[in-house]
Amino acid sequence: MKRAMSRKQKTTIVYGILSIVVMMVVLQLWLLTATMNAFLAGQERVIIPAAVASIICFACNGGLLTYIYRMERR
Amino acid sequence: MNTAPPPTPTRTSPDQLSIPPDGRPYHDQPQWRNDFPIDWPQDEFVARRDFTKFLVLTSFAFVVGQLWIVVENFARKRKGLPPVKRIASAEAIPVGGSLVFSYPEPHDTCIVVRAGAQQYFAYNQKCTHLSCAVIPDLAHGRFHCPCHNGSFELRSGIPIAGPPRRPLERILVEIREGDLYATGREVRA
16 A cells, blocks of 8 residues: 655655756747747748647646646545 | 534644644645645645646746747748839939838838949848837948847848847849839848
């Protein structure tokens, strides 16, 4: 049987997840500015791949947030 | 009349520092009591969790921004090539003079400079830094942006000083039967 995690353990996990989410949001910010720059310069090649990468980052972030809520209910 | 004393609150977990008034453990308490904790460690957990939630919302906003660029790019492609439009009579602009015109839409302000008898240079007037209007400075062979002291080379439109990093959007011009026509535009990296 799994032991329930203590509050301290949960807080440590949230800190870890928060760090990952911060990095991915910064990556998305960079992607958005770089894509906007490319779009204004008439370069279309990067637009779709950057959008896909941003969606993947968001999906990962959403998954991590869901994990936090699931962990809290345990 | 019921005179029985209320149950004595007890801790049910080592994590439970304060005890709710009814003595039941936190997982049996209403949601609001868990979302607005009074214990410092639990408050830290909730604050970080909510900050993560806020960041995920920000992440979603970035995705919306990316998709907006995709839609704008699609709309730009669908528009196709800009039309050919008469600017003015070629002789209406003296050598060393300039003329402001709109191309291709009425709100797209452009400027054409006549540098020599047959030399016309036309660009979108928006500075590529923050969209201020650039001013021709023929004495120094450049376009100058007064907002942040940006400069672009007159003949090529490439940035030579200040914060702009991208060249001015070039407007292609042709002389047809003595009239100056805008025939297209060239967005450059």
